[in-house]
Amino acid sequence: MSFLELKDLKIHFPTDDGLVKSVDGLTFSLERGSTLGIVGESGSGKSVTSLGILGLHKGGHARISGEIWLDGEELVSASQEHVRGLRGKKMAMIFQDPLSAMHPYYTVGDQIVEAYRIHHSVSKKVARKHAIDMLGRVGIPEPGRRVDAYPHEFSGGMRQRAMIAMALSCDPELLIADEPTTALDVTVQAQILDLMRDLQREFNSALIIITHDLGVVAELSDDILVMYGGKCIEYGAAEDIFYRPEHPYTWGLLGSMPRLDRERTERLMPIKGSPPSLINIPPGCAFHPRCPYSDRTQGKADTEVPALLETEGGHLVRCHLPREERRSLWENEIKPMLETT
């Protein structure tokens, strides 16, 4: 069994408007020392997934089913207290907005000290020294002085770094970063991505990076999972997703994105329409109202939910189109269009 395994995880929220199927049957696995990138548009269920793994929906009104195995332990059926005890040391999270994860009235140092001492019985002095070390490690200048600053005294990039320091202070075995650089400038984003890469190598932790930016996932991920409407629609090695994608939605994402590493194309190729509301997920294939190939699946597109099937060596695709047709579409139509003007 892998270090982390999700099996058919479902997280649904009953609301006044109906049942929101935020995560609807997610299965994946991740080893220590590896990175999984989860991509998808807003509302596709990325954050609900990460909070779910951390057990943060427990005790709320969410309906959770399926299994989450972390290092041989099942967490969906575990008690809230037990999972809380795993947070920090076993698994930790970096959020998009560091202010929401840090307390405004305590210094950055006190917050790291606090987090550290939950799992380590050391004196405040030792913990403080550790906090200063961690701040230095993540590239905060003059950590000995900055340790006593409040979060609002830091710039956006420094706060993000401080939060990483806090998340890493107990050396977590699983780190989940939910849009960790979305609010940052590219220059600072590059520093943070370098930092996460280095720290992961050093601690050999398992990393999940969640983002809507295909460039960011390509920089870090070994495997990539593409989400749409609460479901995984394509999953494979980074090379599968970038060099031989087989799902029309993945093609759409690639066509929507102007790229600096290629000749400039005259025209972007957007996906028509907009992402679905998770209360009214389109029947059949959730992508069918936006899919240019929906008429090629013998009427199944809007009646039958396609299964997530292996196309080759660990590369999974959820689409009714026959494998040969998908491959030929990619090779002969999509790929040439992405590469030329």
Added chain:
Amino acid sequence: MTTPNEPLLSVQDLQKYFPVTKGLLKRQVGAVKAVDGISFDVFKGETLGVVGESGCGKSTMGRLVTRLLEPTGGKVLFEGQDITHMSQGRLRPLRRDMQMIFQDPFSSLNPRHTVGAIVGAPFRIQGIKTEHGTKKAVQEILELVGLNPEHYNRYPHEFSGGQRQRIGIARTLALKPKMIIADEPVSALDVSIQAQVVNLLEDLQNELDLTYVVIAHDLSVVRHISDRVAVMYLGKLVELADRKDLYESPMHPYTNALMSAVPIPDPARRNDRERIRLQGDVPSPLSPPPACRFHTRCWKAQAICKVEEPPLVELASRHQVACHFPEKVPQEAAEAVSA
């Protein structure tokens, strides 16, 4: 690209200092030099892209040229006319010609007004008579930006982010402007929707002969839509060139650093890229570093960079750079610089 000799918009040594006050008496203790002496021209039919890190003065520049802010110094000329300190009354007809699109499609639309009222408002404010009535005119514009004209009576919350940005664009088009300043028009949108709006902006430019200034922090988007690109750092223009030249042979160290920081969506190139990593964040514009403002983060900085400000000069054809030690300078220009 052909450039008519008369620029549509000409900005000369433009400045905006925001006073920083303290205490009850609001004593001025300093100034944020948000825009500190920038000059550029925008020609009819072209798109000028403006890039730079957060806080470097891009939005302030946009608000100055549309006169939503009063400049502290310098000049703004629109169609040759000096509008720098023109009164709001006299500006009104010009407001039709120069419109602004904002980043946030959620907060820039009044939630209590219907789409029809929002897109039709410019007609009423400017007192414009339309041939078949405002409703017809508004529905034509909705159609133009790819919205259903039958949605005339709907409210903004009934639309998605991309559709709201289209409503914002429809509103700016109502008065047939000559120029649109778009401040981060796609950065709040999902990737697939970003591409729709980028294509829409391009189609409208061709159809309506529009001139754009597009402010964005995404260097890939800016390369896609711009003819020329300006790079700002701490209130200054540090590089200005045709798109191809700027992206293929950036000369300013800051531009090089920005380009090298863009993540490349190609897993094979993860480890083979030569990367320039800037240290730290942008310094505060309250007390920007003297002389070359980039010297605190520049790996090429020498003693002169801390005492003498490099002027923005043309080092190659249509390629202006402000740096004492620029990269990839053509031979003749290199001699001129060192002479």
